[in-house]
Amino acid sequence: MAKLYFKCDQKQYNALSGLRYRIADIHYQRERGASPAEIEQTDKTIQSLFDELDILKVPFWVQNQTIASVDNWRKYIDEYTYQALERVGVDCSEVSSR
Numbered sequence: 001m002a003k004l005y006f007k008c009d010q011k012q013y014n015a016l017s018g019l020r021y022r023i024a025d026i027h028y029q030r031e032r033g034a035s036p037a038e039i040e041q042t043d044k045t046i047q048s049l050f051d052e053l054d055i056l057k058v059p060f061w062v063q064n065q066t067i068a069s070v071d072n073w074r075k076y077i078d079e080y081t082y083q084a085l086e087r088v089g090v091d092c093s094e095v096s097s098r
Helices: 008-033 038-056 060-068 075-077 081-086
Strands: none
Touching: 008 060, 008 075, 008 081, 038 075, 060 081
């Protein structure tokens, strides 16, 4: 079986970073008992990021790995987005915000 590979450009990286932040944020909101309205607003933002990632042609496996990298919101502060992506085979070498 071939190993999955994806080379990320700056726009894709920015959208993935936004997704990673919002996923961590919604986990944090749920943990602290945020209002349903606050959670709903974050959920709408996440949905718009999925739409943007689809337009930018980011594969689903990359989106899923981005989500999995912050299944516990505390993981968000432990590593940078490029580190989480490179760990699963995403090439971020052309990204300037490393």
